[in-house]
Amino acid sequence: MSTATHTPTQPSGRRHAGPASPSLVQSIGLVAEREVKMRLRSKTFLISTGILLLVILAGIVVGGFMAKNTASEAMKVAVVGSPGGGLTEGAAGKFDITGVPDAAAAEQLVKDGDVEAAIVPSDSNATGFELIFATEADPALVSQMSVQPQVTILDPDSDGSAGFLLYIVSLGFGLVFFVSATTFGASIAQSVVEEKQTRVVEILMSAIPVKALLAGKVLGNSILAFGQILAIAALSVIGLTVTGQSELLAGLGTPVVWFVVFFILGFILLAALFAAAGSLVSRQEDIGSTTTPITMLIMIPYFAVILFNDNPLIMTIMSYVPFSAAVGMPVRLFVGSAQWWEPILSLLILAVSAALVILVGSRIYENSLLKMGGRVKISEALKA
Template sequence: MSTVAPTFLQSTLLVSNREITMRLRSKAFLISTGILLLAALASIVIGSVVSANAEPTKVAVQRSVINALPELRQFAVTDVNTRAEAEKLVRSGAVEAAIVSNSKVSKLGITVIGLSSPPSEVIAAVSVAPDLQLLDTSKKNPLLTYLVALGFGLVFFMSAVTFGSTIAQSVVEEKSTRVVEILMSTIPVRTLLAGKILGNSILAFAQIALIAILAGVGLLVTGQATLLGTLGPSIIWFIVFFTFGFILLAALFAAAASLVSRQEDMPSVTTPVTMLVMVPYVLVILFNDNPIVLGIMSYVPFSAPVGMPMRIFLGTAQWWEPLLSLSILLVSTAFVIVLGSRIYENSLLRMGGRVKLREALAR
């Protein structure tokens, strides 16, 4: 009795399910994922505790409006005589905000002055929303910018390297034990590659989504809803860019690993791919407030998953730039998948020494 051969989609799903099941049964994978989630939650809780124990916000208040304001016991208040004096203190960093008289513009009769971002705590304290003026809208809090850059860079680096290395180890293990010969007798090579990429991409996406959800819940529970509103759009774009960026890297890890037949030879072929992940991590930490470097990073496929979300957070990206960057990433991903599948297909059955890249690319 003849049997109907499985379709490409059915075979791909079968391989991906196998990859997911193997990872979920791995104690090392579950422990590392748990540690990563706990680290994300701990960073939010620690940040909340530190901010709660921080010194009172320093605010300059013009003497002419003191009687019109509610009590400001939660702030360290500095009295000033003129608006110019208040602005000088804000610009110098001596105070974080100022409350001055402005009866001609605001019905409330006051204006809250901030430097680079709205002083939400001061605005909430005066009960009724006053007229707001920002002296420098091009800057974010340096510490917050650094932490956001560190978060994006670290999550991208750890997830990409962890799952990329898992794919590479799986390819080399199947090749060295000749299990791949059995698999190839039942399903096409490209189906095997597609299943590996799909399975590990699903796991990587699920991990990133869990971190994002946990971070959002943590910010809400610790009373940092304003910060969540600021980070929300950049986190969403980070997840989108990471999804396709990881598929690109997964194809490279699988193709590189297919060039060798022994686990000890794997680092020599996967190191270049690992460097492609490490470079964006280092650059976004060192140049998190450099518009030129971030601008270049946001259009390079390997660094776009980190560079573009950072620009969205900083407010320096135009509305069309994420779409253009994502289009470049999608085209690059498709090209790398085609190239990687050729290397993978031509190298998988070649045992022994390392396969030269030129031979792997040849028809």
């Protein structure tokens, strides 16, 4: 007697398959989600964010106190032509307007100190208006213009009354950029080294592409950095409104918008550099040797904008250098010394620079991630 053995078979055309591998987009999303959750659980991140918000709030309160103490009569402004002189609708009532026949007479009144500023027509400026100040631009007047005017300072070497306000604004932009970039940049580098040191990266690379791992880290930390910037912006709007600094808030509107745009691109550039720097070493003790040069690139614009915010030449150079454009250009927009096309050109330069840095950084990251032991030379990472 024979026994027949039947082997179960799958229906024709159907085979048992394991779970499908995540797509590139899904992999990037998973890594980004992991980065966000890890940072939000970090007490260091939460404490540093809280301290930064408190510093910004303290600066707003101090600025409001100073503004109230220095409040005086309406600013005296000489205007050539129509009484509005290029001011926004309803803004003329906020200033003491003096009509003059021509630009020469308006400039003379500024020189003599009879008026604090002059609004004159300009053929050389595409917007058609020029603001003339004695020692430095007053953001309160610049912000009330219907178009972005050309700004001329007759005696830029003298000290003016708006110097403290310019210093506070410059310090604010520089501090936010410096703290956010260093906090999240260092977190990216430390995360990369930790994954190498614990060999977790080998498991991750077996499941998702290396490019997805890098893109997810950059995306996750960029989301957190952008969220931090939005929180600072919201706090600033509320603080300036409550403390009665509406004119300063109006003057900061356009510069803050450009700062956010510049910061996003600038942070992506820096994030790629920090990730590449972290992949070059295998121990947390060695991370400083590769990230210090990048940290210096962030510190330079921070100190430069504080020390040279009233130097037009240095601020112009800063507004076009990719590592400092996020600080230099908003400050120039705040004082009204930048033409309408300059932030667009600077943003294009930053975008091209970010694309090139991402290409080089991703190559270093991909070629160095599995190399353990001593520090990997950049030349070796690029050639691998």
